[in-house]
Amino acid sequence: xxxxxxxxxxxxxxxxxxxxxxMAGTSASRPRTFKQEEAExxxxxxxxxxxxxxxxxxxEKKKGTQGIIQVENxxxxxxxxxxxxDVDMDKTTELSRREREEVEKQRAHERYMxxxxxxxxxxxxxxxxxxxxxxxxxxxxAKKREEEKAAKEQKKLEARK
Numbered sequence: 001x002x003x004x005x006x007x008x009x010x011x012x013x014x015x016x017x018x019x020x021x022x023m024a025g026t027s028a029s030r031p032r033t034f035k036q037e038e039a040e041x042x043x044x045x046x047x048x049x050x051x052x053x054x055x056x057x058x059x060e061k062k063k064g065t066q067g068i069i070q071v072e073n074x075x076x077x078x079x080x081x082x083x084x085x086d087v088d089m090d091k092t093t094e095l096s097r098r099e100r101e102e103v104e105k106q107r108a109h110e111r112y113m114x115x116x117x118x119x120x121x122x123x124x125x126x127x128x129x130x131x132x133x134x135x136x137x138x139x140x141x142a143k144k145r146e147e148e149k150a151a152k153e154q155k156k157l158e159a160r161k
Contacts, residue, residue: 095103116124 115121119125119128
């Protein structure tokens, strides 16, 4: 809509109320007497509210479901920083699932290593069998060397004669 050559000020246009609005009391510019009467009514309401608050503080109206449900802020209940004197040393903290699994894994490994040392696991039995076989082979090899050494010495003695 064209308003003419010049634009209006950015603060807005002037609003003029019609005589009907002024009579109804909905206009922007109300008569001063009406404003004074309204202020007196507000003061009376405030004094009544103050007297009600003093007599009945417990029955405050709460918005929405606050009157029905009592909600406590979970974050405000626990102190974030504990002092050394407040710490309970007897209290055990619960481990997370990963930590529990890791502890169980370590214990199982320790148990397995103890059984391994005692020779009760399959792998330990296999290792011991292999070790016994190697010892036998080494003992046979040592006997052969001694026999060969003894045979060489006998040949030397026969050659000197």
